Amino acid sequence: MATKYIFVAGGVMSGIGKGIATASIGRILKSKGFKVTAIKIDPYINVDAGTMNPVEHGEVFVTDDGKECDQDVGNYERFLDENIYTDNYMTTGSVYLSVINKERNLEYGGECVSVVPGIPNEVIETIKRAGKKTKSDFVLTEIGGTVGEYQNLLFLEAARMMKFQHPKDVLFVLVSYLPVPGIIGEMKTKPTQQAVKNLNEAGLQPDIILARSETPMDEPRKKKLAIYCNIHPEDVLSAPDVKSIYEVPVNFEKEEIGNKILRKLGVKTRPSEMKEWDNLVKLIRNHPKEVKIGIVGKYFESGKFTLMDSYISVIESIKHAAFSQNRKADIHWISSEDFEKDPKTLKELDKYDGIVVPGGFGNRGIEGKIKAIEYCRKNKIPFFGLCLGLQLSVIEFARNIVGIKDATSREFDKNPKNPVIDVMQEQKELLKNKKYGGTMRLGAYDCQIQEGTISHRAYKDWAGEKSGPYMISERHRHRYEVNNDYRDVLKENGLVVAGINPKKNLVEIIEIKNHPFFVGTQFHPEFKSRPLKPHPLFKEFIKAAIKNKK
Numbered sequence: 001m002a003t004k005y006i007f008v009a010g011g012v013m014s015g016i017g018k019g020i021a022t023a024s025i026g027r028i029l030k031s032k033g034f035k036v037t038a039i040k041i042d043p044y045i046n047v048d049a050g051t052m053n054p055v056e057h058g059e060v061f062v063t064d065d066g067k068e069c070d071q072d073v074g075n076y077e078r079f080l081d082e083n084i085y086t087d088n089y090m091t092t093g094s095v096y097l098s099v100i101n102k103e104r105n106l107e108y109g110g111e112c113v114s115v116v117p118g119i120p121n122e123v124i125e126t127i128k129r130a131g132k133k134t135k136s137d138f139v140l141t142e143i144g145g146t147v148g149e150y151q152n153l154l155f156l157e158a159a160r161m162m163k164f165q166h167p168k169d170v171l172f173v174l175v176s177y178l179p180v181p182g183i184i185g186e187m188k189t190k191p192t193q194q195a196v197k198n199l200n201e202a203g204l205q206p207d208i209i210l211a212r213s214e215t216p217m218d219e220p221r222k223k224k225l226a227i228y229c230n231i232h233p234e235d236v237l238s239a240p241d242v243k244s245i246y247e248v249p250v251n252f253e254k255e256e257i258g259n260k261i262l263r264k265l266g267v268k269t270r271p272s273e274m275k276e277w278d279n280l281v282k283l284i285r286n287h288p289k290e291v292k293i294g295i296v297g298k299y300f301e302s303g304k305f306t307l308m309d310s311y312i313s314v315i316e317s318i319k320h321a322a323f324s325q326n327r328k329a330d331i332h333w334i335s336s337e338d339f340e341k342d343p344k345t346l347k348e349l350d351k352y353d354g355i356v357v358p359g360g361f362g363n364r365g366i367e368g369k370i371k372a373i374e375y376c377r378k379n380k381i382p383f384f385g386l387c388l389g390l391q392l393s394v395i396e397f398a399r400n401i402v403g404i405k406d407a408t409s410r411e412f413d414k415n416p417k418n419p420v421i422d423v424m425q426e427q428k429e430l431l432k433n434k435k436y437g438g439t440m441r442l443g444a445y446d447c448q449i450q451e452g453t454i455s456h457r458a459y460k461d462w463a464g465e466k467s468g469p470y471m472i473s474e475r476h477r478h479r480y481e482v483n484n485d486y487r488d489v490l491k492e493n494g495l496v497v498a499g500i501n502p503k504k505n506l507v508e509i510i511e512i513k514n515h516p517f518f519v520g521t522q523f524h525p526e527f528k529s530r531p532l533k534p535h536p537l538f539k540e541f542i543k544a545a546i547k548n549k550k
């Protein structure tokens with residue numbers, strides 16, 4: 001079968017779940033036995049998502065091969081249960097950069113390189129390469145932004161050209177929104193009609209419209225959209241709001257979206273195998289008992305984005321682990337700055353079954369997080385520190401157990417006396433030359449797990465090894481590391497180094513003894529958790545939290 005390409009574009013407004021729709025279509029096609037991959041296109045000039053503020057843009061998701069992507073790529077990996085690579089994330093900046101680099105290398109053989117078709121051709125090439133690399137039957141491409149805006153025109157042009165080149169293998173899905181204005185009290189289709197007109201202007205016609213709305217869409221509106229948008233009523237699918245994103249594929253399948261897509265692309269229809277996924281949704285709908293987790297952080301003030309977006313992979317990982325224990329995660333946000341203002345508020349932490357200190361940058365709220373970590377250590381509250389969370393637990397340990405009162409990280413103090421967390425040598429040059437974009441320690445690195453640790457117990461099934469030190473691989477995104485000059489003194493005082501990167505001799509996991517669960521990881525385990533395959537450390541953390549249940 002020739003590779004099939006599905007483009008997903010958005011109408012009316014952003015933030016209506018295009019990413020989840022794309023991921024859900026992917027999951028359905030995968031459940032029919034096809035190999036599927038998904039691509040995200042962001043219209044920004046930023047070459048990758050690494051330089052964007054998480055409060056404004058949401059989490060930066062990192063792939064195994066070290067690409068800093070939009071958070072939607074995380075949704076693709078979670079829904080598809082497939083790894084996604086560099087070619088699967090494009091921005092206006094990355095496409096132009098690669099065309100310009102080719103031009104500088106004389107790869108256009110002296111031609112005058114025009115925006116059209118130069119840029120769309122580069123997009124098409126990248127999409128095809130992503131499909132080939134993953135040997136996919138279906139390549140889904142989500143075009144960021146909404147139709148009708150200036151920024152994504154060249155990507156729509158790429159889609160149009162692709163359809164022209166492969167008319168039988170390309171399909172368009174428009175995810176649009178049907179508002180119910182309060183004063184009218186009626187679901188309106190006009191904005192979607194306009195979105196389709198905009199798409200038509202770009203030379204594209206949707207094959208399927210996913211009509212997002214608060215409540216299900218009724219038949220008269222379906223018919224109206226069919227007439228005005230030149231589409232069969234059965235190809236206008238109702239996609240009402242759901243409580244959990246994991247319900248979306250199940251709802252889409254009720255409308256038989258999978259087989260509709262196959263028929264349109266000339267592929268023989270097949271049943272879907274979604275039993276495990278259905279069971280997950282049943283569990284979620286059955287209101288299971290809760291486990292109460294607090295996340296201590298600082299990216300809480302929301303502009304365009306909500307708090308959830310800055311830490312989406314952490315949140316989903318906690319949920320996956322809770323599901324695996326037949327629980328629902330009740331997640332709360334705790335601002336570390338409150339602990340700095342009034343240390344008495346630390347007692348609030350007693351209310352939680354477990355505490356997470358996730359990744360972060362800069363020194364705002366740092367001292368409050370360190371106080372929270374100390375409180376969890378002393379009061380035996382299950383604690384999980386991710387990246388910055390590990391670094392701060394090492395600082396806390398150095399200050400309060402080893403007695404290095406001014407222990408800190410070079411990230412917070414440019415002239416530290418005791419940088420127990422220090423910048424890596426190769427990073428120093430980069431920072432000096434302001435080479436910030438895409439230069440952190442990124443992507444998958446090996447980590448050797450030491451016997452007799454919580455981590456060893458947690459990872460053993462995942463690694464397929466029961467005894468002896470064994471290797472796992474996890475994804476990173478940071479510039480600073482535990483300073484090896486302090487490793488011995490930390491260990492002598494009882495800090496457990498449970499995982500190391502053998503090649504670079506770097507501390508990757510720390511634990512403390514005589515505690516129900518106190519683990520910090522230099523990597524980001526949250527990037528590898530999947531709904532039906534929770535991450536082993538999150539699972540172990542949630543188990544400890546359930547035991548600790550208040």
Ligand code: GLN
Pocket residue numbers: 358359360361362386387388389411477478479480481
């Ligand atoms: N700011 C820290 C560093 O760069 C931690 C980064 C993170 O938590 N991802 O090392």
